[in-house]
Amino acid sequence: MAARIYQRSKNAMQSGRARADEWVLEFESHSAKRPDPLTGWAGGSDTQTQVRLRFPTLEAAKAYAAKKGVEVHFVPPAPKKLRLQSYADNFR
Incomplete structure (x- = not known):
């Protein structure tokens, strides 16, 4: 049984960072x-692909995977890109 661990990205429809720091274990x-x-x-x-487990930290997700084999x-x-622009840049 194989799985992948990744960090959730911010949804395009949200402006905040809610649940963006969660780690997800998803079975392949x-x-x-x-x-x-x-x-x-x-x-x-294969119903195992429907299972998604959320963890607060990467270490917790790795510990769960090691415990269950x-x-x-x-x-x-992905690296975060910070684009700084001023309000006046909208009118150039």
């Missing part, structure tokens, strides 16, 4: 998704 799929013959939607029989792939967070 063991089988490929296939289209349903009736509806055409992609799906599979889950092989994890760590995805580092």
Whole structure:
């Protein structure tokens, strides 16, 4: 069983940083998704991919994975870009 650990990014619809510091452990799929013959939607029989566990710190997520014997792939967070601009820049 394999999983990946990543830090949640800020939603495009939010202005604050709520839940952006949480770490998520998400299990990877063991089988490929296939289209349903009736509806055409992609799906599979692997229900483990629906499980997402949230942790307050990276260490807590790694400790849980080590305790349960889950092989994890760590995805580092993207660097934050800070664009400083003044109000007058909107009218150039």
